[in-house]
Amino acid sequence: MKMSLRKTLGVASLLSLSLAAASQAHAAVCSYTLNNEWNTGFQGTVSITNNGTTAINGWTVGWSYANNRITNSWNATLTGNNPYSASALNWNSTIQPGQSVTFGVQGNKNGSTAEIPTITGSVCSSVTSSSSVPTTSSSSAPSSTPRSSSSSVVSISSSSQASQCAAVSQCNWYGTLYPTCTTTVSGWGYENGKSCISTATCAAQPSPFGVVAGCGVTSSSATTSSAATSSSSSVRSSSSSILSSSSIATSPSSSSVASVSSSSVVSISSRSSSSLSSSSSSVTSAGPRMDNPFVGAQWYIDPIWSAKAMAETGGSKVANYNTAVWMDRIGAIAPTDGSWGLRDHLDAALDQNANVIQVVVYDLPNRDCHALASNGELTQGVEGTTRYRAEYVDVLASIFADPKYRSLRIIAIIEPDSLPNLVTNLSTPACQQAADATHGYVPNTRYTLSKFYPITNVYSYVDIGHSGWLGWTDNFGKAVTLIGDAIKGATGGVNSVAGFxxxxxxxxxxxxxxxxxxxxxAFPGSGGGTQTRQAKFYEWNPHFSEVSFVTAWRNAMISAGFPSNIGMLVDTSRNGWGGANRPTAQSTSTVLDTFVDQSRIDRRAHRGNWCNQRGGVGERPQVAPVAGIDAYVWVKPPGESDGAASLELSYDPQDPAKGFDRNCDPTFTNASGTNTGAMPNAPVAGRWFSAGFKQLVDNAYPPLE
Structure with missing residues (x-):
């Protein structure tokens, strides 16, 4: 009787499984969207939307073209050569009911038109296709996905991950060492043809940006790296799970970039950021701190930002650069709306084999006290301080301290625009409140630095404004004293920070x-009687540019008792000022203001103009470009707005404290008597601004390749 019962249950179980498999076999709508087309090529997106009631676990789809051929892909493992087959990566293999997974392809039209093929596969119940971007008249294709000459990926099973690897040589890309499979990086995107500087054997996955086509996998007796010996919670099952140039989160069409839906974002990863249950409150040492944490860096590429950049014309030229992740409210740490939180980004960094990630710490009570565009959720006082420390800083520190992330060098950008406001803007009531000795910027910044200091893989860099703000001699001296004293009061004193x-x-x-x-x-046309810095644009400020300013700041801080190896960072994401209006020689005018205006590359009407200016992408992230400067970095992701251009555009349901600042209004003349120079139609601060992104890319200097 028992045997009969067991047989009955077995049949029922098999029937249940077969029904589940049948329902899954035709559970999704599979679509192909033509996003962009130019004279010789195209870019398309394949979407798989689960309209069923059970999760899809693993998927493979296929298609073919009559004449088109694929040259590049991302977010899937692509095989075949027309017909093509695309299968899931480790991190996007599960599609929950109501959610979607997307991946992208780029190809050559081969003298034909861009085709829209039918997507087929066992998961597809129906197919749709569309063309969302009109054909352009450009004579050349956008750059192929950078940093890899192929979208091929060598898979390594988790059981052999620590003992097998590709034969590699390490090639320098802006000071960063990335393993590849050849001795010269022929066709490697931005650094095309860069020669190798050393050889090595990798100890875990091949390259965080995919491996060159044709590379084999060989056994190795090399010692394992920290990535290979990390805790089992962070071991990745295959190199195809790496979020690389061949697996960057696929971009939505340009028409939908400004508002990526929650469902499309959550489909990028099956991780849940809504729970902090796995966070550790204990501090686990990751070894002694490095003098410069960017040396030997493998930079994290934020898939969310990268997807938005890739969707824009020319965006592939910058989409694979490192940008900072902004924790600009308590809810950003572990969102409940399906968007990515801090752990999602840290986990993705591990997926990429990255070892450097920038995180902006930006939620002080009375944040941005002198402006309105980025006001924060917390107000000055007991409640604001309590929430900032317990719900924000303590939670960040707990996540940073998780042993799972000990291999990551976490660059903490500490509270932009906060302490500098206490130097120059105490006439503003909100800044007066922020000067409070108990609940103000200084004690709360000290608390933050004190919480991060024991976590040895966290490197805190305190914001110091910029040369056009604190560069004047009086401001400079006051700022060195105020900011220096604020840091000295933290637990680690002058050692609490890696730099500024x-x-x-x-x-x-x-x-x-x-x-x-x-x-x-004196400027050349004055006969020696007039100083160049007397010009209206500089107003006696002796620091015309950032390298001058940060070099002087570093020297002043060392004189004030900070370590001689203190480092500096400069955000170069928008300070390139290229394009047709960039001066090519010094002016010959004998009129001071004309001489300066014709000679300067900074094209703003006033140095104080800060909102959505018509700048350009600057130097790419790179290590130790100048003595005393640890790195040029992209803290502000290109394409994110500084603030809304009008009151009607200023409401942010996620962060309603943000307001409308007239300095973001292109029609406004500010206190300096100059127009703001802000671009029109910009959305609320932090939201995607397509026109602003295109401006930065078009105006880049050095020019983007």
Missing amino acids: VSNTSGYTPLYEPFLDSLANS
């Missing part, structure tokens, strides 16, 4: 090549 960061979200150039040498001397 300037130009966060700013537009001030690294150099003024035709003016820097005249910053403390």
Whole structure:
């Protein structure tokens, strides 16, 4: 009788499984969207939407073209050569009911038109297709996905991950070492043809950006790296799970970039950021801190930002650069709306084999006290301080301290625009409140630094505004004292920070090549009687550019008792000022203001203009570009708005404290008597601004390849 019962249950179980498999076999709508087309090529997106009632676990789809051929893909493992087959990566293999997974392809039209094929597969119940971007008249294709000459990926099973690897050589890309399979990086995107500087054997996955086609996998007796010996919770099952240039979160069409839906974002990863149950409150040492944490860096590429960039014309030229992740409210740490939180980004960094990730810590009570566009959720006082410390800083520190992330060098950008406001803007009531000795910026910043200091893989860099703000001699001296004393009061004293960061979200150039040498001397047309810095644009400020400013700041801090190896960062995401209007020589005018205006590369009407300026992407992230500067970094992700251009555009349901600042209004003349220079139609701060992104890409300097 028992045997009969067991047989009955077995049949029922098999029947149940077969029905589940049948329901899953035809559970999704599979669609192909033509996003972009140019003379010789195209870019398309394949979407798989689960309209069933059970999760899809694993998927493979296929299609073919009559004439088109694929040259590149991301977010899926692509095989075949027309017909093509695409299968799931480790991190996007599960599609929950009502959710979607997307992946992208780029190809050659082969003298034909861009085709829209039918997507087939066992998961597809129906197919749709569309063309969402009109054909352009450009004569050349956008750059192929950077940093890899192929979208092929060598898979390594988790059981052999620590003992097998690709034969590699390490090639320098802006100071970062990435393993590849060849001795020269022929066709490797931005650094095309860069020669190798050393050879090595990898100890875990091949390259965080995919491996060159044709590379084999060989056994190795090399010692394992920290990535290979990390806790089992962070071991990845295959190299195809790496979020690389061949697996970047697929971009939505340009028409939908400004509002990526929750469902499309959550489909990028099956991780849940709504729970902090796995966070650790204990501090686990990751070893001694590095002098410069960017040396030997493998930079994290934020898939969310990268997807938005990829969707824009020319966006592939920048989409694979590192940008910071902004924790600008308590809810951003572990969102409940399906968007990515801090753990999602840290886990993705592990997926990529990255070891450097930038996180902006930005939620002080009375945040952005002198402006309105980025006001925060917390107000000055007991409640604001309590929430900032317990619900924000403590939670960040707990996540940072999780042993799972000990291999990551976490670059914490500490509270942009906060302490500098206490130097220059105490006439503003909100800034007066922020000067409170118990609940103000200084005690709360000290608390943050004290919480992060014991976590040895966290490197805190305190924001110091920029040269056009604190560069004047009086401001400079006061700022060195105030900011220096604030840091000295933290648990680790002067050792609480790795350094300082300037130009966060700013537009001030690294150099003024035709003016820097005249910053403390007379301009050539004056006969020696008029200082160049007397010009209206500089208003006696002796620091015309950021390298001058941060070099002086570093020297002043060392004189004030900070370590001699203290480092500086400069945000170069928007300070390139390229394009047709970039001066090519020093002016010959004998009129001071004309001489300066014709010679300067900073094209703003006033140095104080800060909102959605018509700048350009600057130097790409790179390590130790100048003595004393740890790195050029992109703290402000290009394409994110500084603030709404009008009151009607200023409401943010996620962060309703943000307001309308007239300095973001392109029709407004500010207190300096100059127009704001802000771009029109910009959305609320932090939201995607397509026109602003295109402006930055088109105006990049050095020009983007």
